[in-house]
Amino acid sequence: MKTVPRMPGAREVPSAATLKHVAERAGVSPITVSRALNKPAMVSADLRDRVRLAVDELGYVQNRVAGALASASSPVIPVVVPSLSNAVFVETIQGIQEVVQRAGFQLLLGNTEYDLDREHAWISTFLGWSPPGLILAGTRHQPRTRALIERWGRPVVEIMEVGAKPIDMNVGLSHGAAGAAMARHLLERGHANLLFAGCRIAEDYRAGQRFRGFDRALASFGAARRPPLTRNVPSSPALGGDMLVEALRLDPPPGAIFYANDDLAVGAILRAQREGIAVPGRVAIAGFNGLDISGLVTPGLTTIVSPRRAIGRIGAEKLLGAIEVGSPKVRRVDVGFELIVRGST
Amino acid sequence: MKTVPRMPGAREVPSAATLKHVAERAGVSPITVSRALNKPAMVSADLRDRVRLAVDELGYVQNRVAGALASASSPVIPVVVPSLSNAVFVETIQGIQEVVQRAGFQLLLGNTEYDLDREHAWISTFLGWSPPGLILAGTRHQPRTRALIERWGRPVVEIMEVGAKPIDMNVGLSHGAAGAAMARHLLERGHANLLFAGCRIAEDYRAGQRFRGFDRALASFGAARRPPLTRNVPSSPALGGDMLVEALRLDPPPGAIFYANDDLAVGAILRAQREGIAVPGRVAIAGFNGLDISGLVTPGLTTIVSPRRAIGRIGAEKLLGAIEVGSPKVRRVDVGFELIVRGST
DNA sequence: GGCGCTCGTGATTGCGCAATCATGATGTCG
DNA sequence: CGACATCATGATTGCGCAATCACGAGCGCC
Numbered sequence: 023m024k025t026v027p028r029m030p031g032a033r034e035v036p037s038a039a040t041l042k043h044v045a046e047r048a049g050v051s052p053i054t055v056s057r058a059l060n061k062p063a064m065v066s067a068d069l070r071d072r073v074r075l076a077v078d079e080l081g082y083v084q085n086r087v088a089g090a091l092a093s094a095s096s097p098v099i100p101v102v103v104p105s106l107s108n109a110v111f112v113e114t115i116q117g118i119q120e121v122v123q124r125a126g127f128q129l130l131l132g133n134t135e136y137d138l139d140r141e142h143a144w145i146s147t148f149l150g151w152s153p154p155g156l157i158l159a160g161t162r163h164q165p166r167t168r169a170l171i172e173r174w175g176r177p178v179v180e181i182m183e184v185g186a187k188p189i190d191m192n193v194g195l196s197h198g199a200a201g202a203a204m205a206r207h208l209l210e211r212g213h214a215n216l217l218f219a220g221c222r223i224a225e226d227y228r229a230g231q232r233f234r235g236f237d238r239a240l241a242s243f244g245a246a247r248r249p250p251l252t253r254n255v256p257s258s259p260a261l262g263g264d265m266l267v268e269a270l271r272l273d274p275p276p277g278a279i280f281y282a283n284d285d286l287a288v289g290a291i292l293r294a295q296r297e298g299i300a301v302p303g304r305v306a307i308a309g310f311n312g313l314d315i316s317g318l319v320t321p322g323l324t325t326i327v328s329p330r331r332a333i334g335r336i337g338a339e340k341l342l343g344a345i346e347v348g349s350p351k352v353r354r355v356d357v358g359f360e361l362i363v364r365g366s367t
Numbered sequence: 368m369k370t371v372p373r374m375p376g377a378r379e380v381p382s383a384a385t386l387k388h389v390a391e392r393a394g395v396s397p398i399t400v401s402r403a404l405n406k407p408a409m410v411s412a413d414l415r416d417r418v419r420l421a422v423d424e425l426g427y428v429q430n431r432v433a434g435a436l437a438s439a440s441s442p443v444i445p446v447v448v449p450s451l452s453n454a455v456f457v458e459t460i461q462g463i464q465e466v467v468q469r470a471g472f473q474l475l476l477g478n479t480e481y482d483l484d485r486e487h488a489w490i491s492t493f494l495g496w497s498p499p500g501l502i503l504a505g506t507r508h509q510p511r512t513r514a515l516i517e518r519w520g521r522p523v524v525e526i527m528e529v530g531a532k533p534i535d536m537n538v539g540l541s542h543g544a545a546g547a548a549m550a551r552h553l554l555e556r557g558h559a560n561l562l563f564a565g566c567r568i569a570e571d572y573r574a575g576q577r578f579r580g581f582d583r584a585l586a587s588f589g590a591a592r593r594p595p596l597t598r599n600v601p602s603s604p605a606l607g608g609d610m611l612v613e614a615l616r617l618d619p620p621p622g623a624i625f626y627a628n629d630d631l632a633v634g635a636i637l638r639a640q641r642e643g644i645a646v647p648g649r650v651a652i653a654g655f656n657g658l659d660i661s662g663l664v665t666p667g668l669t670t671i672v673s674p675r676r677a678i679g680r681i682g683a684e685k686l687l688g689a690i691e692v693g694s695p696k697v698r699r700v701d702v703g704f705e706l707i708v709r710g711s712t
Numbered sequence: 713g714g715c716g717c718t719c720g721t722g723a724t725t726g727c728g729c730a731a732t733c734a735t736g737a738t739g740t741c742g
Numbered sequence: 743c744g745a746c747a748t749c750a751t752g753a754t755t756g757c758g759c760a761a762t763c764a765c766g767a768g769c770g771c772c
Contacts, residue, residue, distance in 0.1 A: 040728060051752050056730060066750065081518065086495035087435045088728030091757050096432060098475075106461050109454075116451050119478055128492065129476045130443075133464055147473065150431035173426065259663050292663040295640075315660070318604050318637040385758060396722050401760060411720065433758030436727050717769075725762085732755085739748075 039080040047076035059084060090152055099341065100130040100148035102141060103159040104226070107256055108283070110311055110330050111159065114181065117334020118157060125342050136225035142167045149174055154345045157337055161185025161192065162227060177344035181337040183228050184356050191344065193337040193355045197228045200326050200359045201235030204280050204308055207324070209243055211367050213278035213306050216240060218250040219265050220282025221257045229282040232310060236280055251279075262286030263293025270305060278306035278367065284313040284325055291319045291366060306367040312360070321365025329357050384425040393421035404429060435497055444686065445475040445493035447486060448504045449571070452601055453628070455656055455675050456504065459526065462679020463502060470687050481570035487512045494519055499690045502682055506530025506537065507572060522689035526682040528573050529701050536689065538682040538700045542573045545671050545704045546580030549625050549653055552669070554588055556712050558623035558651050561585060563595040564610050565627025566602045574627040577655060581625055596624075607631030608638025615650065623651035623712060629658040629670055636664045636711060651712040657705070666710025674702050 045052040050069055058065045058073035065073075076082070090096030099122045103111040119129055130151065132144035142164055148156065149170070155177040162185075163171075171178055171189055178190040183197050201218075208216050218237070223230040233250050240247045251269055253261060262281060266289075269276055281287035287309030294301045301307055301321055309316060312327030336355055343350055390397040395414055403410045403418035410418075421427070435441030444467045448456040464474055475496065477489035487509055493501065494515070500522040507530075508516075516523055516534055523535040528542050546563075553561050563582070568575040578595050585592045596614055598606060607626060611634075614621050626632035632654030639646045646652055646666055654661060657672030681700055688695055 041730095042728080052728090053730075053753085054751060057751085060730085064750075069751085081515065083491055083515075084495045085436075085497070085728055086492070087432055087441060087497050088757095089730070090432045091430075091436050091759085092728075092730040094730095094757070106457055106464070112451055112457050116478075119451070119476075123478075131464075131474045131476050133461075133468075146428055147431070150429045152430070152432050170426070170428075259660050263663065288660075289663060292660075292665070296665055315604050315633075315637075318608065318634060320637070320641055386760095387758080397758090398723085398760075399721060402721090405760085409720075414721085430758055433727095434760070436729085437758075437760040439727070439760095713772105715771090717771100719766105719768085721765085721767105723762105723764080725760105727759090727761095729757090730755105731757095732753105734753080735751085737748100737750080740746085742743100742745100 039082040040085070041082075043080055044073065044076045044082050047080060048072045060089075094152055095154050096152050097127050098130045098151055098153050099127045099155060099157060099338070100132060100144075100151070100153050101157045101159075102132040102134060102144050102148070104134050104136045104141075105256075106133050108285075109313060110283075110328065114159070114330045114334040117331040118338040119334075121335050121338035121342065127342075136222065138162075138164050138167070142170070146170060155179070155341045157181060157341060160228075161188055161194075163189075177341055177349060179337045179341045179344075181333050183231065184354060188354060190349065191337075191340050191353050193333055193340060193357065195328060195333075195357050195359050196235075197231035198235030198238075200310065200328075201232035201237075201280075202239035203359070203361055204232075204310070204326060205236045205239035205243070205245075207361060207363065208278045208280065208306065208308065208367060209240075209245055211278075211302075211306065213302075213367070215246055215248070215274050215277045217248060217269055217272070217276035217279045218282070219252070219262075219269060219279050219286065220250060221253050221255060221261065221286070223250065223252055223282065226282070232280075232282060248276075257283055257285045259285050259289030259292065262289030263296075266290040266293050266299070266305070266307075267297075270299070276305060278302070278308065280308045280310075282310060284309035284311040284316045284323065287323055287325065287366075288313070288315055288319055291321070291323060295320065301366050308367050312362060316362075317364065324364045324367040325362055327360045327362055329359070332357055384427040385430070386427075388425055389418065389421045389427050392425060393417040405434075439497055440499050441497050442472050443475045443496055443498050444472045444500060444502060444683070445477060445489075445496070445498050446502045446504075447477040447479060447489050447493070449479050449481045449486075450601075451478050453630075454658060455628075455673065459504070459675045459679040462676040463683040464679075466680050466683035466687065472687075481567065483507075483509050483512070487515070491515060500524070500686045502526060502686060505573070506533055508534075522686055524682045524686045524689075526678050528576065529699060533699060536682075536685050536695075536698050538678055538685060538702065540673060540678075540702050540704050541580075542576035543580030543583075545655065545673075546577035546582075546625075547584035548704070548706050549577075549655070549671060550581045550584035550588070550590075552706060552708065553623045553625065553651065553653065553712060554585075554590055556623075556647075556651065558647075558712070560591055560593070560619050560622045562593060562614055562617070562621035562624045563627070564597070564607075564614060564624050564631065565595060566598050566600060566606065566631070568595065568597055568627065571627070577625075577627065593621075602628055602630045604630050604634030604637065607634030608641075611635040611638050611644070611650070611652075612642075615644070621650060623647070623653065625653045625655075627655060629654035629656040629661045629668065632668055632670065632711075633658070633660055633664055636666070636668060640665065647710070647712050653712055657707060661707075662709065669709045669712040670707055672705045672707055674704070677702055 041052045134141040183194040220229045309325040316323035479486040528539040565574045654670040661668035
C-alpha cells in the first residue's frame with residue numbers, strides 16, 4: 023500500500039455539508055444558495071423552496087466564519103462590561119440582547135473586572151472578529167485603546183454614563199447629577215452629617231462621580247462635607263451591613279448614609295433591622311440603582327432608579343442604526359434618572 | 368478619466384495591517400509571524416522579538432475570522448442558558464468565564480428564555496462558528512437538536528442538573544434529591560401540610576424536578592401531598608410575597624412553603640415581615656439556591672445551596688480537557704448540594 | 713565520518729463563503 | 743416594434759490565515 027502523496031496545503035476533509043453541496047442538491051449555483059439564505063428577497067420563490075429543502079435534507083449549517091471572512095464583517099456585537107457581579111450590567115446586557123438578537127446578531131461578552139488593561143485586551147481581540155460595531159460600558163479608556171478604536175473606524179456606543187468626549191455615540195446618565203439630587207433630598211429631609219459609602223470607587227469611577235456630585239451639592243448648600251467611607255472589595259449586601267456599623271462609630275455619627283449602590287444599602291437596612299437600629303430615626307439610608315428588592319425591605323429604600331435596561335436597548339438601537347445607515351446626528355442620549363423616595367429617609 | 372476595469376472578485380481594500388505586512392516588516396515569512404503569535408515556543412527568541420516589534424509598530428490586530436477558517440476551529444466557547452434574569456445562571460456563566468478566559472477563549476452567549484426552539488436556533492448558529500466545544504444549560508433538548516450536536520461530534524458539556532443520558536459530558540446536581548432533602552427537613556421540624564410554590568415549572572423543569580423529589584419524599588414519609596402552587600410569570604421577590612398571601616388562604620393553610628428559588632422565598636420573608644406574619648410560627652419558609660441575601664433577611668432563610676459557580680468552573684474545565692486531549696473517562700460529575708438550616712424553618 | 717535525529721524556518725495550498733461583474737430573460741415605453 | 747431598463751441567476755475571484763510538507767543546519771551516536 024503506497025502512501026498517498028499529499029500536496030502541500032492538503033488536509034483532512036471535515037465532510038460537513040457546505041454551500042456547494044446544497045447547491046448541487048438543489049440544482050443551482052452556490053451563490054444562489056447564499057442569497058436564498060441571506061437575502062431571500064433577491065431569489066424567486068421557486069428556487070428559495072428548493073434551496074430550503076436541500077438545506078433540510080443535508081442538515082446544512084452555515085459556516086459563519088467563512089461568511090465573515092468573505093464579507094469582512096461578522097454578525098456579532100462585542101460588549102465589554104466591567105463586572106457581571108453587579109445586576110446593573112446584567113440587566114443592561116439583557117436590554118442589548120433583546121435588540122441585537124432581533125436583528126440577527128450575537129453577543130460576544132467581555133468582562134474586564136474594572137481593569138483597563140484587560141479592557142484593551144478584550145477590545146483588541148474583539149476587533150479581530152470583524153464586528154460591525156462595538157458596545158463599551160464606560161467612557162474612560164486608556165489612550166491606546168481609544169486610538170485603536172478610532173483607527174478601526176466603525177460605530178461604537180459607550181454606555182452607562184454620559185461622558186465629556188465620547189469616541190462615537192454615548193448613552194447614559196449623569197452620575198454627578200444623580201449624586202447631587204440625592205444630597206438635595208437628604209438635606210431637605212433635615213438630615214445632617216451626610217456620609218457617602220461605597221466600594222472601590224477609584225475603579226468604579228461612576229460611583230466616584232456620584233460621590234463628587236453629592237459632595238459638590240453639599241458644598242453648594244453649605245452643609246458639612248466629609249470624606250467617603252470606602253472599602254477595597256466588591257460590593258455585597260453583607261458588606262453594606264458592616265459599613266453601617268462602622269459608620270455609626272464615626273464622630274459625629276452620620277445622620278444619613280448615601281450608599282454607592284442598592285446592594286450595599288439593602289444590606290444596611292437588613293442589618294439595621296437585625297440589630298434594632300432605627301431607620302431613618304437614628305440614621306437614614308439611601309441607595310442607587312432601583313433594584314426590585316429596594317421596594318420590599320422594611321423600611322422601603324429611598325433610591326435613584328437608573329434606567330439600565332433602557333440604556334442597553336437604546337445603545338443597541340443606536341449602534342444598529344449606525345451600522346445600517348451610517349452615523350447619526352444625535353451622538354449623545356441622556357436617559358436621566360428618577361429619585362424614588364421611600365421610608366428609609 | 369477612464370473607469371478602471373475591475374476584475375470579478377475585486378473589492379475595496381480594507382487596508383488594515385495583515386500578517387503579510389508584519390512579516391515584511393520583520394523580514395520573515397508570514398507563517399513565522401503566525402507561529403510567533405500563536406505558538407511562541409516554536410520560534411527562536413530573536414525572531415519572536417522582531418515579530419513583536421513589527422506587530423506593535425503596525426498596530427496589527429490578528430484577524431480571528433481568517434484564523435478560524437483556516438484551522439476549522441475558533442477560540443470561542445458558546446454557552447446557551449435559559450435565562451439571564453436568574454442570578455444562578457449569571458454566576459454559572461462567571462464560573463465558566465473565569466476558566467475559559469484563562470485558556471484564551473471567548474464566550475458567545477445565547478439566551479433561550481426557556482424556549483427549546485430558540486435553543487435549537489442558537490446552537491445551530493453557534494456551530495457555524497466552528498467552536499471547539501459547547502456548553503449547554505440543561506439536558507433536555509429537542510430530538511433534532513440532539514441529533515445536530517451528535518452529528519457535529521465535538522465535546523459538549525451539559526450543566527446544571529445531572530441527567531439520565533447526557534450527550535457527552537454532564538456536570539450538575541440532582542434536583543430531585545434536593546427536593547427530597549428539603550421535604551425531610553421540613554417534616555423533621557414538625558411542619559405539616561407542606562406546599563411547593565414556583566413559577567413556570569413546566570419550562571423551568573429543574574424546578575419541576577425539585578417538586579417531584581419533594582412530593583415523592585412526602586409520599587414515602589406518609590405525609591400529606593398537595594399540588595404545587597404555580598404562576599406563569601417569571602420569578603421575582605415581589606411575586607414570592609404575593610404567593611405567600613395566596614398560600615395562606617388555602618384550606619388547610621400550609622405549615623411550610625418550599626419555594627422553587629430564593630428570589631421568591633426572600634420576597635415571602637420580606638412580605639411576612641411587613642404584614643406581621645410569623646415565620647416560622649405561622650408558616651415556615653424555605654428556598655433553593657443559597658443566594659447571599661438569604662442569610663441577611665430576618666429570620667434567615669433555610670435554603671439549599673447549589674454550587675453554581677463550581678458547576679460553571681468544573682464544566683468549563685472538563686470541556687477544555689476534552690478539547691485538548693479527547694473525551695475523558697469521567698463523563699458525569701454530581702457536585703451535590705448543601706442544606707443550610709436557618710431561622711425560617 | 714556518515715547516518716539519522718531534532719529543530720527552526722519557509723513555500724504552497726485551500727478553508728467556505730460573499731463581492732463583484734456578466735449575462736440572459738422579461739418587461740416597458742414611446 | 744425596437745431600444746432600453748429591470749430582474750434573477752451565474753462565473754470568477756480573493757478575504758487572511760494555518761495546515762501540510764519540504765528542507766537545511768546543527769547535533770549525537772555508533
